[in-house]
Amino acid sequence: MAGKTTKAAPKPEAEASASEQIDARIAELTDWRGATLARVRAVIREADPEVEETWKWRGVPVWEHAGIICTGETYKAVVKLTFAKGASLPDPASLFNSSLDGSTRRAIDIHESDAIDEAALTALIQAAVALNTAGKKPKTA
Numbered sequence: 001m002a003g004k005t006t007k008a009a010p011k012p013e014a015e016a017s018a019s020e021q022i023d024a025r026i027a028e029l030t031d032w033r034g035a036t037l038a039r040v041r042a043v044i045r046e047a048d049p050e051v052e053e054t055w056k057w058r059g060v061p062v063w064e065h066a067g068i069i070c071t072g073e074t075y076k077a078v079v080k081l082t083f084a085k086g087a088s089l090p091d092p093a094s095l096f097n098s099s100l101d102g103s104t105r106r107a108i109d110i111h112e113s114d115a116i117d118e119a120a121l122t123a124l125i126q127a128a129v130a131l132n133t134a135g136k137k138p139k140t141a
Contacts, residue, residue: 043118
């Protein structure tokens with residue numbers, strides 16, 4: 001069938017890049033959660049231009065740099081940023097407000113009316129990257 005052209009089929013989810021899957025998640029969340037996930041994603045990308053976006057555990061956006069920095073889960077009432085090594089990170093602005101009992105992870109639950117302290121979140125992301133790349137705990141403030 002020479003000369004016949006066909007349109008490319010849309011990529012199935014398994015073939016879409018992680019960034020495309022995160023774009024799709026943000027687009028499907030037509031309320032405050034989509035806007036919040038998009039904003040924290042932008043902060044993460046600005047804080048670490050070398051960040052790698054991945055898509056794990058059947059639909060969880062994950063940001064990595066020499067290991068997992070954090071995940072971005074969306075629930076009905078919160079957007080949750082879970083930092084893989086959060087218990088080892090300095091948090092002078094007290095952003096962590098969830099999963100505080102664990103020995104490794106810490107999370108930030110962002111509710112609809114919450115303001116995002118972008119400077120403090122940037123510092124937290126950069127501390128997580130430093131921890132991942134150094135392989136040891138940073139000094140806490």
